[in-house]
Amino acid sequence: MLAFVLRRLLQAVAVMLAVAFIAFMLFQYVGDPVTHLLGQDATPEQRDTLRADLGLDAPFPVQFARFVGNAVRGEFGLSLRQGRKVSTLIAERLPATLELSITAALLALVVGVPMGVVAALKRGTWLSQLLMTVSLLGVSLPTFLIGILLILVFAVWLNWFPSFGRGEVVALGAWTTGWLSADGWKHLVLPSVTLAIFQLTLIMRLVRAEMLEVLRTDYIKFARARGLSDGAVYFGHALKNTLVPVITITGLQLGSLIAFAIITETVFQWPGMGLLFIQAVSFADVPVMAAYLCLIALIFVLINLVVDLLYFAVDPRLRVERAAAAH
Amino acid sequence: MGKLFVILLFVLAGGSAQAATLRVANQGDVLSMDPHSLNEALQLSFLHNVYEPLVDRDAALRVRPGLAVKWEAVAPTVWRFELRRGVRFHDGTPFGADDAVFSLERAAGEGSDLKSHTAAFKAVREVDAHTIEIETAAPFPILPEVLSEVYMMSRAWCVAQKAERPVDRRKGIENTASFKANGTGPFRVKERQPSTRTVLVRHAGHWASRAGNVDEVVFMPVGNGSTRVAALLSGQVDVIEPVPLQDVERLRAAGLKVLQGPELRTVFLGMDQYRDELLDSSVKGRNPFKDRRVREAFLRAIDIDTIRARIMRGAATPTALMVAPGVQGFVAELNRRPPFDPEAAKRLLAEAGYPEGFEVGMNCPNDRYVNDGAICQAVAANLARVGVKVRLHAETKTTYFPKILRRETSFYLLGWTPGTYDAHNALNALISTPREAGQGQYNIGGYSNARVDALILAIQSETDAARRRALIREAFEIHQAEVGHIPLHQQALAWAMKPGVDLPQPADNAMRYHWAVVK
Numbered sequence: 001m002l003a004f005v006l007r008r009l010l011q012a013v014a015v016m017l018a019v020a021f022i023a024f025m026l027f028q029y030v031g032d033p034v035t036h037l038l039g040q041d042a043t044p045e046q047r048d049t050l051r052a053d054l055g056l057d058a059p060f061p062v063q064f065a066r067f068v069g070n071a072v073r074g075e076f077g078l079s080l081r082q083g084r085k086v087s088t089l090i091a092e093r094l095p096a097t098l099e100l101s102i103t104a105a106l107l108a109l110v111v112g113v114p115m116g117v118v119a120a121l122k123r124g125t126w127l128s129q130l131l132m133t134v135s136l137l138g139v140s141l142p143t144f145l146i147g148i149l150l151i152l153v154f155a156v157w158l159n160w161f162p163s164f165g166r167g168e169v170v171a172l173g174a175w176t177t178g179w180l181s182a183d184g185w186k187h188l189v190l191p192s193v194t195l196a197i198f199q200l201t202l203i204m205r206l207v208r209a210e211m212l213e214v215l216r217t218d219y220i221k222f223a224r225a226r227g228l229s230d231g232a233v234y235f236g237h238a239l240k241n242t243l244v245p246v247i248t249i250t251g252l253q254l255g256s257l258i259a260f261a262i263i264t265e266t267v268f269q270w271p272g273m274g275l276l277f278i279q280a281v282s283f284a285d286v287p288v289m290a291a292y293l294c295l296i297a298l299i300f301v302l303i304n305l306v307v308d309l310l311y312f313a314v315d316p317r318l319r320v321e322r323a324a325a326a327h
Numbered sequence: 328m329g330k331l332f333v334i335l336l337f338v339l340a341g342g343s344a345q346a347a348t349l350r351v352a353n354q355g356d357v358l359s360m361d362p363h364s365l366n367e368a369l370q371l372s373f374l375h376n377v378y379e380p381l382v383d384r385d386a387a388l389r390v391r392p393g394l395a396v397k398w399e400a401v402a403p404t405v406w407r408f409e410l411r412r413g414v415r416f417h418d419g420t421p422f423g424a425d426d427a428v429f430s431l432e433r434a435a436g437e438g439s440d441l442k443s444h445t446a447a448f449k450a451v452r453e454v455d456a457h458t459i460e461i462e463t464a465a466p467f468p469i470l471p472e473v474l475s476e477v478y479m480m481s482r483a484w485c486v487a488q489k490a491e492r493p494v495d496r497r498k499g500i501e502n503t504a505s506f507k508a509n510g511t512g513p514f515r516v517k518e519r520q521p522s523t524r525t526v527l528v529r530h531a532g533h534w535a536s537r538a539g540n541v542d543e544v545v546f547m548p549v550g551n552g553s554t555r556v557a558a559l560l561s562g563q564v565d566v567i568e569p570v571p572l573q574d575v576e577r578l579r580a581a582g583l584k585v586l587q588g589p590e591l592r593t594v595f596l597g598m599d600q601y602r603d604e605l606l607d608s609s610v611k612g613r614n615p616f617k618d619r620r621v622r623e624a625f626l627r628a629i630d631i632d633t634i635r636a637r638i639m640r641g642a643a644t645p646t647a648l649m650v651a652p653g654v655q656g657f658v659a660e661l662n663r664r665p666p667f668d669p670e671a672a673k674r675l676l677a678e679a680g681y682p683e684g685f686e687v688g689m690n691c692p693n694d695r696y697v698n699d700g701a702i703c704q705a706v707a708a709n710l711a712r713v714g715v716k717v718r719l720h721a722e723t724k725t726t727y728f729p730k731i732l733r734r735e736t737s738f739y740l741l742g743w744t745p746g747t748y749d750a751h752n753a754l755n756a757l758i759s760t761p762r763e764a765g766q767g768q769y770n771i772g773g774y775s776n777a778r779v780d781a782l783i784l785a786i787q788s789e790t791d792a793a794r795r796r797a798l799i800r801e802a803f804e805i806h807q808a809e810v811g812h813i814p815l816h817q818q819a820l821a822w823a824m825k826p827g828v829d830l831p832q833p834a835d836n837a838m839r840y841h842w843a844v845v846k
Contacts, residue, residue, distance in 0.1 A: 034729075044763070082358050082521075084505075092521070148553055155561040163557040164352075164549050166523065269549040271523045279522075279550070282694070284725040 008308060012301040019297035020071060023290050024064050054080070067290065076291035081283045086291045089276060095176050096166055097272030100264070101257040103192040108199035109250060115200075116207025117239060120215065131204065138201035143260075147194040147267035154190060161190050164269040191268040195261060199253050206249055210242035244311065251307035255300040347845035348543040349828070350564040351838065352555050356522045356548035361504040362478035363433055364493040366440040366746070371476050372837030373546065376527060378478030378510035381408055381427065382471045386831040386842070388591075388653050388748060390472055394422065394479050394511060403466040403790060404449070410457045415532045416481045417508070417515040424453040429482035431461065438493045443746065444473050466788040468795060472655065473747045484509040513537065513841035514544060522548055527840065539829075539843040556823075559583060565828050565845070568838065570821040572640045572697065578823045586824070586832045589644040589817040591651045592744040593753075594696055596629075596706065596813040598622060598737070601773030605737040607688030607718070615685060616737070616772070622810035624675035627668045628713045629706055631815060638701045642819035648803060649743070649753050651817045653834040656750025656799040661807060672713040684714025690736040691719060692727040697818040703740055731771050739771055742818075748835070750799045754783045758806055774811040 034047050034056070051057050055066065070077060076086035115131055122128045155163035167187035169176040178184025214220065215238055223233045262274030269275070273292060280288035357370050362378045365371075383393030395408040414422040428451050435445035447463040447470065454460055463470060485491050490504035508516040513535070514527035527544040529537075547564065549555040552571035558564045560581060570578065575585050598616040599605055605614050615621045631645040647664040650657050676684060689707065693700035700721045707717035717738070722730075731739050745752035760775040761767035766783075782802040789795040806812070820836050827846035830838065 043768070148557075151554065151557045151561075155563075156557050159561055162563055163561050164554050164563070165547065266551055267554055269547075269551065269554055275522070275550070282723070282725065 005305070005309075008305050012305065015301055016294065016297055017068070020068055020290075020294055021064065023293040024067055025060075071291075071294060076294075077287040079280070079285055079288050081280065081285045081288070086287045089288065090273060090291055090295060091174060093271060093273040093276045096178075096270060097258060097261055097265070097274060099178060100188070100191055100195060100270060100272060101254065101261055103188055104195035104257055105199065105250065105254050107192055107196040108203055108253075111196075112200040112203030113207050113239075113246070116204040117211060117234065119204065119208040120211035121234065123212070132208075135201035135204050138197045139205075141197075143194060143198065143263045144267050146197055147191070147264060150190045150194055151267070162187050163190075166271055191264050191270050194267070195257060195264045199250075199257065202253065203246065203250065206246060207239075207242055210245060211238060214238045214241050247310055248307055251303050251310070252300075255296075255303045258299055259296045346542045347540050348545065349541045349566065349840060349843055349845055350545045350547070351566045351568070351840075352547050352549040352558050352564040353568050354548070354550060354552075354555070357525065357546070358521075359494065359505040360508045360516060360519060361490070361493050361502075362480065362510070363430075363439045363441050364505065366443065366476075368744070368836060371478075372835065373525075374478060374508075374510075375476075375512065375837060376514045376544070376840050377508050377512045377516055378480065379512045380475050380478050381410075382474045384475050384748075384833070384835075386833045386839075388833055388835060390475065393475075394427070398471050400468075400790065401460070404463045406461045406463070406467075406470050407454065408459050408461070410459065411534060412457060414511050414534045416484065416511055417530050417532075418481070418484060419532070420481060420483060422479065422481070422511050423456050424459050425456075426482050427459050427479055428453050429485070430479045431459075431477065433480065433485070433492065434477045436492060440493070441477055444477050447473075466790055468788070468790040468792075469655070469747060469749050469751065472749055475748070476746075479511060480504075481509055517543075529841075533841075535841075537841055539841050539845075541840050541843045541845055544840045559823055559825075562825075566822060566824040566830060566838070568820075568822045568836075570823045572642050572821070575640070575642070575821060575823075582826060584824050584826050584828070586822045586830075587642055587819045588832050588834060589651060589653075590744070590820045590836060591653055591748070591817070591834050592696075592742045593646060593649055593651050593817055594699075594702070594740065594742040594815045595649060596625070596815065597739050597741060597770075597772040597774075598625070598812075599734075599772045600811075601775065605687065606735065607737045609686035609716075610681075615679065615681060615687075618679045619809055620675040620679040621681065622813070623665075624672040624679070624713065625710065625715070626810055626813045627665055627675070628672035628715070629709050629813065629815070630667045631664065632667065634702060634705050635816060638698050638705055639816070639818065642697070642821060643816040644819070645816045646814045647807065649757060649806070649812060649814055650745060650750045651834070654745050654748055654750055654753070656796065658800050658803055661800070661803055669709075669712050676713060676715070681714075684716065686716040686718065687738050688718045688720060688736075689738040689740075690727065690731060691721040691740045692724045693721040695724040695727070696740075696742045699740060699742075702815065706740075732768075734771055734773070736771060740815075741769065741771070743769065744835075750803075751783070751786050754779075754786065754799070754802055758802070758811060759783050772812070774806070774809075776805060776809065776811070779805050 034050050055063065074087055078084065079086050079089055082089065119128045119131045151163045154161045165187055166178050166184065168181045168183040169178050170180040178188055220233060220238060223237050261272060262278060264270065265272045265274035266278055276288060277292045280292070353369065355369055357373045358365055359370070360374070362374045380393045381395035382398065383391050385391050394411050394414060396411050398406060398408045401407045410424060410427060416422060431445065431451045433439065434441045435448050447465070447467040448461060449464045450462040452460045461470065485504065488503035488507070490502040494502055494505050506519055513530055513533045515530045516525065517528045518524070518526035525546045527546070529542045549558055555567045556571065556574045556578065559567045559578070570585060578585050599614065600616050602614055604612060605616070635641065635643045635645055645664060647662050648657065652659070676682065689703060691699060691703035703719055703721055707719050710717050730736065743753055743757055755766055756769045758770060758774060758779060759766035760780050761770050761773060779802050782798050786795055786798045786802070789798060820832060822830070822832055824830060829844040831842050
């Protein structure tokens with residue numbers, strides 16, 4: 001177990017270094033922040049001085065080594081656009097993104113799993129057909145379109161929910177949360193639904209396919225033969241055995257939810273990291289972009305690690321095999 | 328006692344009935360509360376509600392007294408400003424000459440982004456408690472105009488907040504002035520959540536009688552155009568800026584008010600006129616743009632009215648000059664474009680030796696100005712009709728600007744707003760022969776005329792207003808006759824608001840909340 005974790009950690013470091021390198025290398029070609037920083041009236045000397053001050057005139061390997069050295073300490077320098085520490089900016093934005101992603105992930109699970117079960121059990125009925133058709137829409141419609149449509153219907157026409165922003169947030173130390181106020185929840189509904197729809201339909205289709213598979217297996221037949229109730233068969237035995245792929249996908253998708261909240265955040269002006277990243281891109285704010293990419297890579301790596309560990313908890317066979325191999 | 332209570336109740340009730348909140352959604356956020364840290368239009372126009380300059384502007388952008396009640400040039404290089412009395416900062420302390428000197432020195436000093444406004448300063452002096460003098464290195468006739476974006480801070484407050492200097496993004500030391508503010512303006516900052524919301528409340532001790540009735544302003548950045556429009560339609564905000572062009576009619580149809588007016592920025596095309604052979608063209612061994620007839624052919628081949636109607640959806644004012652009406656030095660009589668005439672353009676090209684036309688590369692930003700990419704496509708299509716094949720390279724501004732600043736272009740699109748509201752700024756940056764000292768820095772195509780250069784130098788130090796106007800006019804006349812650039816249009820500003828909101832729209836796109844009336 002320990003060896004396994006260590007091995008995964010080593011892999012994680014390698015992945016992180018690669019991401020850092022790619023990110024940094026790409027940014028060499030993104031554009032020149034000096035033009036933005038100094039504005040249109042600056043002289044060529046002012047430009048050169050600023051370039052030297054920012055360390056942008058150093059050779060590539062030196063810049064990269066500096067970058068990694070600082071990144072390890074969580075320091076990504078100062079945002080070229082805002083003149084504030086990148087670590088502070090990210091810390092400010094992280095709660096918004098995490099809250100949105102977690103709400104969306106829970107929503108996708110809580111709604112997606114039962115829908116998948118229903119679609120599997122009622123195979124061939126109109127209900128199942130309807131669920132499948134709707135899920136096809138969910139998978140194929142782009143996020144920004146769903147977001148805009150939801151805004152149009154629920155904010156502009158019906159006026160039920162606000163169209164943008166995070167609303168009233170409660171500060172708990174350095175963390176800000178919208179979960180503790182009614183206004184915060186109201187603002188959370190449309191963006192989290194938008195973000196959840198793709199995952200929801202994905203989970204539903206996955207659960208359905210896995211359920212259909214499992215329901216054909218012998219042990220289900222035996223369970224029925226033993227006279228167990230439908231509930232016990234479906235939820236106690238069948239559903240439990242569909243969970244390994246569902247956990248993998250949900251875990252990986254949580255990473256994507258955080259990483260690709262960018263579009264939802266842009267549509268809903270959600271003050272999270274994605275929005276920060278988009279603003280950074282349009283300004284060639286290299287430190288912010290680099291920090292964001294590294295952080296997202298870190299989140300993916302960590303989630304993968306957790307998912308791997310969860311397998312142990314869910315699938316007893318893995319534990320047995322490892323134990324046997326150790327003897 | 329009871330009577331007093333009733334009166335008090337009445338006053339309170341009356342007060343709250345009139346108290347109006349204005350919720351504003353803008354495309355971007357103000358990056359700092361420090362008035363000297365960033366020379367950017369939104370930043371400076373927002374902070375103008377909180378901080379004030381010595382020399383202010385009215386809705387028509389005419390200069391008028393701000394924190395200085397009058398000013399005069401006491402010597403060719405010395406301007407004297409008499410400060411307004413009885414002005415108080417938001418923390419209640421009085422504003423005086425010491426604060427003015429401190430603020431001007433802060434704006435001219437290390438870490439400030441407003442140095443282009445203070446570049447002419449040689450010394451700033453306190454004469455007495457309500458008078459200051461600014462000495463410039465050379466005669467500088469437009470000093471008061473240039474000061475309209477330099478805001479006054481309190482020395483004592485800055486010292487207490489350890490904010491004697493603006494944040495320098497190079498060294499990244501933050502200070503309190505980026506988050507808090509203590510100005511003399513009609514509003515003070517009550518709450519600041521970067522990139523989420525900034526709340527202003529009325530400064531009861533403001534020196535001027537108030538024109539509007541707004542007591543609280545909630546400023547929120549909403550980057551996505553459709554979201555901004557939805558926020559207005561759903562009643563979540565009262566004012567949005569800018570309005571995406573395609574939504575203007577829809578908002579009007581929904582009963583909302585849309586204000587459109589020409590901006591101070593002029594969008595134009597430039598051509599490489601200094602290389603002996605263009606970087607990106609089928610013509611080898613010579614540069615077709617060195618021939619005035621070719622430049623004129625381009626000018627006449629562009630169907631500006633169709634660009635205005637189709638691409639800008641009417642939200643543009645075609646122009647023949649490099650500065651907009653509203654900029655000091657604009658010459659209305661010169662603002663006449665030769666008629667759109669592809670036949671004449673073809674004839675001119677043939678006379679210049681290109682009867683079959685030629686190929687040329689064109690560089691264009693696609694996220695800087697309103698519909699910039701589409702404008703370039705239309706220009707390319709127009710030119711194709713007269714035989715000029717344009718290879719269009721449209722790209723994001725972050726890669727576009729470094730490229731054109733290295734002058735790696737043959738034919739390009741650019742927009743310019745004179746930061747000083749004065750024609751000299753545009754002449755110096757766009758039309759002067761490029762030199763090390765910074766003249767002609769955005770004269771990417773290297774237009775060069777010795778007489779025009781001499782005129783620009785003269786304009787800089789000419790103190791007589793009438794003579795100065797004549798010099799500016801002559802410079803523009805020569806530049807226009809030579810077709811040094813091809814001016815296209817001023818894009819329109821577009822604000823939308825609820826029908827009950829009244830907010831004047833100046834051409835510099837500044838929202839002055841104390842002018843707003845909410846019914």
